[in-house]
Structure formats: structure tokens, C-alpha cells
Amino acid sequence: MTPLKSGTIDLILLSALREQPRYGLELAQHIGTRSGGLFELSEGSLYPALLRLNRAGLIEGEWHPTPGGGSPRKVYRLTDQGATELTRRRDEWQRLQTAVNALLGGRLA
Template identity: 35%
Template sequence: MKPKYEQQMKKGVLEMLVLQLLTEKEKYGYQLICELKEKSGGMFLLKEGTLYPILYRMEGDGLVVSRWSQPKGKEVSKKYYQLEEEGRDTLEELKELWQTFSGNVDSILGSRAGAEDGCT
């Protein structure tokens, strides 16, 4: 697949996927990057420079809140993100939109060539 097409398709679903991962429990950025990679079979291989602006934007929109962990021993402090109620509501809206969107795309992709289109 051409990288520019793949990149555009991924861009449209990243917020929804991050919100979904945060429904399970609070997570820090690198943990989200690893889970996206693992659960997508490597398709969603993000760099920090891609994920963190999404997290900052979602935090600014009130979808998530963040907190810094207290370092233990030689551990460094990590910034954890947690889903807010507004984020849960937005995720449900995004899921509904995705179902409608993907269903319509599938309908077009699965349509027979030369079939009546209903327009005259």
C-alpha cells in the first residue's frame, strides 16, 4: 500500500483507538504505543511525536486527564492518562460514526461494477 494513503486512513481513527485503550485503565504514553502496535499486528506503529499531540489535544478537550506517577527507587516518573466521562461519551459517538462510515465504504467497495446506481 502506498504510505500516503495508509497514513491518511490511520490518522482518522487514532483518537478513537487511544480512547478505546484507555477504557480499560489509565496508561502512560509508551504503554499506549506498545499496545497499539501489538493489538494491530504492527499496523499502528506510532512515534511519540504522533501520539503525544493527540493526548494533549484530548486533554485540552476534556476527554482525558493526566497525572504524574511518584517515582519509586530508580524508576522515573511517568505521565498517566485516564479517560473522563466526556471521553467515554465521545468514544461511543466515534464508534457509531465508524460503524456508519465503514458500512457505507464497504457498501461502495462491494458494489458490482455496472450495477444500477439509482441516478438517472
């Protein structure tokens, strides 16, 4: 497991919600699977990040009943503002990645 910084968690969550709305545990599982198990989000980092993104207007949460009659789940979706912010943050991440790769001996794209 690799720890993630706050801004990186936000970028990853926004990206996962671009694909489809998801509830908290589903987000954590999706990120763990997509990263090959490298990133595992604990509840202590996941839910504060979701709250932060919600307060910023980048995502919205809505309670949905669970199949089989269990407790309702809060399902999060990306807002239009969140989609715009995701594009901005992804572009910034890619510029940073290019610069770091150049410093490590890689080539600029």
C-alpha cells in the same frame, strides 16, 4: 507501518484508555500489538494527540512514580466526557465502515 489520520488516532487512543489507564509508551505498545504491528505511533504523533485530548477534557493525565525508582510517568485515563465521546465516534466509525463496505461490494449490516 500505516500512517493514521488525526481523528483515527484520537479514536484509537480513547478506545485503549477505555480498557485501562496507561502511560504514553504503554499506549503506543498496546496499539502496535493490538493492530498486529500495522499501527505504530511515533512520539511525534502520540504526544500531540494526548495533549489535544487532554485539552478537550476527554482524558486526564496524572504523574505516577515508576517501579524501581525511575522518572515518574504520566498516566492517562478516560474521563466521563471522553467515554461519551468515544461512544459517539465509534458509532460514527461503524456507520462509515458499513457504507464503505457496501460501496466495495460488501453487504450492509
